[in-house]
Amino acid sequence: MQMRVQIAATTTPTTATPITATPVTDTRPAGLTARAVALPLLAAALLVAAPVRGQEAITSHGISAFGELKYGPEFPYFDYVNPDAPKGGRMTFRGTGASATFDSLNPFILKGEPAQGLGLLYDSLLVGSADEPDSAYGLIAERLEYPEDRSWVIFHMNPEATFSDGEPIEASDVVFTYNVLLEKGHPAYKISYKDFETVEALDTYKVKFTFRQDAAKRELIQQAGGISILPEHYYQDVDFAESTLTPPVGSGGFLVEEAKPGRSITYCRNPDYWAWDHPVNVGANNFDCYTYEYFADYTAAFEAFKGGSYLLHEEFFSKLWATGYDFPAIDEGWVVKESVPDNRPSGTQGFWINMRRDKFQDPRVREAIGLMFNFEWSNQTLFYGIYQRTDSFWENSPMQAEGLPEGAELELLQEFHDELPESIFSEPVYTPPVNQPSRTDRAAVRKASRLLDEAGWTLQGGVRKNAQGQTLTLEILDDSASFERVFNPYVENLKRIGIDARLSLIDAAQYQQRQEDFDYDMIPGRLVMSLTPGLELRQIFGSDSAKEPGTANFSGVSDPVIDALLEKAVAAGSREDLEVAVRALDRVLRSMHIWVPNWYKGEHNLAYWDVFSKPAEKPLYSRGDAYWWWDEDKYRALKADGAPLP
Template sequence: MSRPRAETRAKAQADAAPGPLPRALWLLPALGLLALGLTLRPAWGSEHEGAETITSHGISVFGDLKYGPDFPHFDYVNPDAPLGGTMRFVGTGASTTFDSLNPFILKGVPAQGLGLLHDSLLVGSADEPASAYGLIAQSMEYPEDRSWVIFNMNPDARFSDGEPIEASDVVFTYNVLQEKGHPAYRISFQDFESVEALDTHRVKFAFREGASTRELIQQAGGISILPEHYYADVDFAESTMTPPVSSGGYVVRDAQPGQSITYCRNPDYWGWEHPVNVGANNFECIVYEYFADRTAGFEAFKAGQYYLHEEFTSKTWAVDYNFPAIERGWVKQEAIPDNRPSGTQGFWINLRRDKFQDPRVRQAIGLMFNFEWSNETLFYGLYERTDSFWENSPMQAEGLPEGAELALLEEYRDQLPERIFTEPAFTPAVNRPERTDRAAIRQASNLLEDAGWTIVDGIRKNAAGETLTVEVMDDSAAFERIINPFVENLKRIGIDARLTLVDPSQGQQRLKDRDYDLVPGRLVMSLTPGLELRQIFGSQSAMEPDTANYAGVSDPVVDALIQKVIQAESRDEMEVAVRALDRVLRDMHIWVPNWYKASHNVAYWDIFGRPEVKPPYARGDAYWWFDQEKYDALKAAGAPLR
């Protein structure tokens, strides 16, 4: 299974990376109360007569915006970067294939990079953890309690067919996503009361009374805007390979399902000189090439068929980057620092299945993954063990709960196991670096016995005579060497375990349908968690198809703690609530935590220029540019570049 991801829209935009949810659901980071350069004036409309509103070009959480109202561009770009050339990536996002150009619905497998087609009212910056600035919206007005917002839209904004982007298109987008879009939209929009076009270029979002409004303005501003006039004759609910009319700077030039998709700059795009776009998207065209598997993709990279490759396989990174293009200096290797929370990767256990309801069963399964042996034998010592859903961040729970975190957890003491208060936050046991750790086997066997799964003729059965089976589903042969030893260890404690490799299409469908026992997956968590947590761990998303709640978590305390995160009025308060949530989730054993490395292992053909400063919260290649002289020099030297 391709590693599922969930990202904020700001980071997703920065790296043009895919996600498990429709592109428009990659929400802006949780944002805050006061903005730099704001002004106060009477609210628009009679129902708010006499009230004061904040008017601003941007919005931020827990502090001021970095960029003022007249900023020319973000600090991490080269505003003089040359335009032109082609960037080629490998299509290894949500799947190793695609059959749709509509990322907003449940049907079909959308192509990678479709976010290039769509603009939103606001966009995030890649050097702030939680800020957003106007794009289609040139300003916004809202009261201090954020109970509503009016976006003042840029009258110059146009769709790719030249038609103006108007307030009615925003209303249409909200309604069609709510009615016909991916099921996750209903969760995201649950606190929206109404969306109303006040005039041609002013649109108002009103939020539900009693809702936590900290992020709702940014959530509204992060919706990709769709053209009402186009969908008057096109069925939005159907998967399609017809390039749509869209609001972003790129259009689809060519799309071959399962093979490649090419996006090229729209020369008539209205926003190329907008401050949030200056120095970004410098390539004339961006191509995603698809291959049957990672091995085939890597061979294609070595042959110059695409130009940038992020390596996720430690063995390959350690021993296989010795091909001629590396030796000649044509291809560069680099570990690019990743300052986001890392490590939310593991084998997610499907709690929707009765056999996994007992946490002792889940804990026993987790004990059979020997990270220490895997890291020494398979990973060349490149990784560290994950224990937290917010690994490598101040939101990771550690030790015993204390202070504000303890006080928060006390509210739910009668619903939580006593060990939450008396034992340190759960951390996976350190195994001996041997393929089979006997101490772990004994502990796991005891847990299964206590849970009512006893050995009968060498196989674990319950009182009803049912066999304890565990299927690990994946669509990547590259993961076999990691999963197979895990499966063999599960068999050693009497579990009927197996690895099932499926083709990408079948894997995507089974993931959508929740048809799996365990599935490998990785989530990139926000630096400022908030509303997106409902789709990852919330009860509302547990039974919906194709959300990021891979484990099917449905728990009242988890829901309450998510709400505490959303309601937090300061970063300190938010981090306390996230640590409490992390502690509770880890105690539930909803996954078998894997490993992490706080960097991107990237190789690229040396044909690019780069800004001097890398944005701290993005990989950064969205701000590179094509260097024609470097390309010509490599071609002249015999490099097999396309």
């Protein structure tokens, strides 16, 4: 069971859309939202003996945050694709979002609810592979040139690259994109690009990014290379700051074929796209069209899937996965049900407490609130025992803090010894206690009550009040009834310790606005964390993002030690140093009790109509369906057998 408020906290490069969130429930598929279209990057570097600013310039077909690139300059395609995969057919998904519809085809601004799949419309200078965690290869950029200290980068653009209307993609378009995103785009761009000093067109097909001298530069080239390129000529007559349902001119290989808010959106292949045979595209995006079908709720969507209305479904309801897949299409063998491994950090899912509110400033209050969620009862009673408890923000990865700090992690934390609680050094990292699998664990009640007493919230007439007579209230905000079975027992447990708790279900538009404005006590949310955490951490845990509307800083973390530790991660010069810094960050964040951690399962539960073929092996860091293809023989066989497919 996963929540609908989720974002892809993928690192370099992020596309022009910033990492943001839309509220969470049990229904959003793991992966990328319309405002978080991000790709991991790949690259390799070749030294060229051309002195630049006193340094040798590195010229390459790509770049990696750490180590060597897997693929050389002349690689024909990525290893995990079928280069001979036929093109054609269609792929259909369930559309998700903050509401059961969309009202915008502009994913780059805060205004409006963007449609799913808009990343298909845009290309970037660099793109990533799905079998390396921190590298990028050229797409619009033929090659890149940069000094060893990565203080700047020059992208040499492919003169053959064009926008969807046939106009050439030029350096001036890159400069325009950067400027318009900062001036009119989502507020999170100011955080994402704060280390960019200048962006300038050196000539028609050469663009230079220069970075701030004091910035950590490990990821900045990938960050620049990941910007989705927008057409300057198009926005001379179109207001970029407004949401719109007019299909825009893009830089990618697909066009909006049809957009029906509340029903569906379809993207189809642009036959004139210049890069279909580019090595990074070979064997990918094999369908002629991609459609996202929208439904009023999850139940309606699942019933439609069973009837063949859309073809690929990822299941997040554990009860349904355990008991709901006994419909005729399964029995006939028309629908395939399988679990595939997810090798990314998993489980950054929880109920996020809004520390911007005075009543939640004391960590003892937040810890008490967390103690009242009985995962063991929920897992046994509601989830059929298929989940494990989350305790880390980087669950199931080498970046998860364990036990007492030691070695390099301890040395790093010692730099902040006077600013951290002594428990960071003397006690194992905080892990939620294992509760008795009864709805209310008495030991948890006793400890939570003691914490609230110590924080000055005493029981008065069965309700917690402070010295000023204010009642401790907690409103859990959501826009879907699908999570009620989880929240209602939790609310009852909170009431047992005197907290005036309630679940408020509101419509999707209200929810989106309140989440963007941080107008809540608690919301559920899920983050898909990066394999190589870096610049995106500023949007999730950085002080600058705590007050910027629409960022992923759900809890309003604004702490100088957290800021310093995340900058250590951003500046790490090796993967070992990165893991040390993130473990330290994880340890300190967990001590703050900013969320009530939920559960995880490191797999994708997929069901799909058996009309596809796919490569022999799934890519290491992807669900894999981006490399499937339409199998006409399978489709005809199912139709002949009576399958209710269009």
